[in-house]
Amino acid sequence: MDSLTIPTIFDDNPNMCLIVVDKEGIVTYINKTYMSVLNVAPDEVLGQPIASVTPNTYTTRVLRTGKAITAYNWNINGYEMMASAVPIFEADELVGCFAYSISMNIWDHKSRLESLLVENNMLKGEVLKAHTSRYSFDDLIGEESQFLQAKILARQVARQDNTKVLITGESGTGKELFAHAIHNSSMRSSRPFVRVNCAAIPETLLEAELFGYEDGAFTGAKKGGRMGKFELANNGTIFLDEIGEMPMAMQSKLLVVLQEQVIERLGGNLPINVNVRVISATNRNLESMVEKGLFREDLFYRLNVVQIEIPPLRQRRGDIRQLVNAFLQCLNRRLHMHIKGVKDEAMEVLLKYSWPGNVRELENAMERAMSLAHMDQADMIGKRHLAFICAKIKINCWEGSKGLKTIVQEFEEQLISDALAETGNNKPQAAQYLNIDVSSLYRKMRKYGIPVD
Numbered sequence: 001m002d003s004l005t006i007p008t009i010f011d012d013n014p015n016m017c018l019i020v021v022d023k024e025g026i027v028t029y030i031n032k033t034y035m036s037v038l039n040v041a042p043d044e045v046l047g048q049p050i051a052s053v054t055p056n057t058y059t060t061r062v063l064r065t066g067k068a069i070t071a072y073n074w075n076i077n078g079y080e081m082m083a084s085a086v087p088i089f090e091a092d093e094l095v096g097c098f099a100y101s102i103s104m105n106i107w108d109h110k111s112r113l114e115s116l117l118v119e120n121n122m123l124k125g126e127v128l129k130a131h132t133s134r135y136s137f138d139d140l141i142g143e144e145s146q147f148l149q150a151k152i153l154a155r156q157v158a159r160q161d162n163t164k165v166l167i168t169g170e171s172g173t174g175k176e177l178f179a180h181a182i183h184n185s186s187m188r189s190s191r192p193f194v195r196v197n198c199a200a201i202p203e204t205l206l207e208a209e210l211f212g213y214e215d216g217a218f219t220g221a222k223k224g225g226r227m228g229k230f231e232l233a234n235n236g237t238i239f240l241d242e243i244g245e246m247p248m249a250m251q252s253k254l255l256v257v258l259q260e261q262v263i264e265r266l267g268g269n270l271p272i273n274v275n276v277r278v279i280s281a282t283n284r285n286l287e288s289m290v291e292k293g294l295f296r297e298d299l300f301y302r303l304n305v306v307q308i309e310i311p312p313l314r315q316r317r318g319d320i321r322q323l324v325n326a327f328l329q330c331l332n333r334r335l336h337m338h339i340k341g342v343k344d345e346a347m348e349v350l351l352k353y354s355w356p357g358n359v360r361e362l363e364n365a366m367e368r369a370m371s372l373a374h375m376d377q378a379d380m381i382g383k384r385h386l387a388f389i390c391a392k393i394k395i396n397c398w399e400g401s402k403g404l405k406t407i408v409q410e411f412e413e414q415l416i417s418d419a420l421a422e423t424g425n426n427k428p429q430a431a432q433y434l435n436i437d438v439s440s441l442y443r444k445m446r447k448y449g450i451p452v453d
């Protein structure tokens with residue numbers, strides 16, 4: 001059978017797999033490259049029926065029909081190739097068939113695959129390192145009762161693996177810290193903790209950020225696509241920060257994901273199962289947003305399974321001392337300083353101020369005061385290092401030539417605003433604080449244009 005002999009140039013051609021069968025489908029030839037791909041020795045193949053070597057072979061069909069099948073995808077042992085099976089005729093008689101498949105360079109693919117696997121494992125490690133919770137409950141300083149209750153509730157809910165948590169509180173009260181701590185003492189602590197700041201990502205990018213996208217999903221999409229935060233957080237926790245800023249259209253998509261626990265990448269059509277715990281946080285009043293139609297009610301109830309409310313710092317002034325000492329230690333270490341403490345006169349200022357920016361503002365104020373004390377070569381923070389806070393407490397009476405009446409009115413307005421801020425807008429309490437009755441508080445609020453509701 002001359003027509004079935006093969007020129008040696010095909011024998012160890014690394015770019016080509018080649019196999020020949022006779023008209024009964026018995027293998028008469030196989031080249032070295034194909035033997036490597038199949039991981040077989042010559043005597044395991046030669047003289048054997050082709051169906052026992054590659055059960056999905058196209059050659060059987062070619063032998064039956066006498067027609068070539070060209071350019072089909074041939075996936076074998078992890079190699080993806082383009083193959084063709086061609087009949088062999090001798091004087092019009094079908095005597096066999098040969099099949100060949102070509103890869104640009106299959107060995108390149110193999111080593112590329114291996115190096116991608118190595119790279120993939122390394123990146124997984126990096127992802128975990130980058131997306132991990134950095135704080136635990138021990139980092140949450142504060143013992144005042146409302147704060148302590150929040151901490152107790154958070155500890156408890158951390159152990160309930162799948163329970164969704166909504167953390168509320170003003171900006172700077174420690175919502176993010178709580179989210180870290182919950183993840184850290186949950187069963188998912190060795191898995192990723194992924195934060196998404198819903199306020200910082202433009203609406204058009206949020207979907208891609210959360211759910212990822214496939215190659216070519218939109219102009220500018222990365223080659224090969226990209227994983228979204230939900231996929232990244234799989235088996236771990238996703239922290240949806242500033243959830244109150246999420247646009248309505250995204251809220252609907254998020255709701256579906258939470259209901260079905262399945263995501264779809266942008267431009268893709270394969271559903272991907274995700275197992276993710278959701279913790280969200282906001283400084284907005286979501287209930288009133290729901291009432292105004294700015295937040296989906298069904299999503300609100302999904303997210304708000306357990307709500308943890310963190311009190312503002314002005315409602316737990318008893319914790320200020322402890323926080324100040326902790327920041328002092330930590331900042332001394334970070335800034336290489338040796339400030340020993342805070343003088344009574346300075347502590348008085350810190351205790352008196354209303355801290356609209358909460359713990360974050362206190363932390364920043366400490367850093368600023370410490371730098372000033374350091375420049376002063378003082379080893380204690382004094383009142384003069386807190387002049388920037390004192391300035392906010394006092395109102396500047398001698399500025400311009402306003403006249404006594406204006407100054408008194410401004411002072412009154414300031415005192416009322418402060419009292420309202422101090423009491424979290426609790427009018428009866430603010431009135432008591434100012435020693436006036438509630439009706440005159442309302443009258444003055446209207447007079448100064450302070451919103452009553």
Ligand SMILES: Nc1ncnc2c1ncn2[C@@H]1O[C@H](COP(=O)(O)OP(=O)(O)O)[C@@H](O)[C@H]1O
Pocket residue numbers: 139140141142169170171172173174175176177178359360363
């Ligand atoms: N109870 C606390 N103990 C120690 N540090 C705190 C506490 N609460 C907040 N902080 C610090 O204050 C800053 C703001 O906290 P963060 O969690 O980002 O607040 P939020 O998310 O509510 O705006 C962070 O630097 C955090 O470390």
Ligand SMILES: [Mg+2]
Pocket residue numbers: 172175176241
């Ligand atoms: Mg925050």
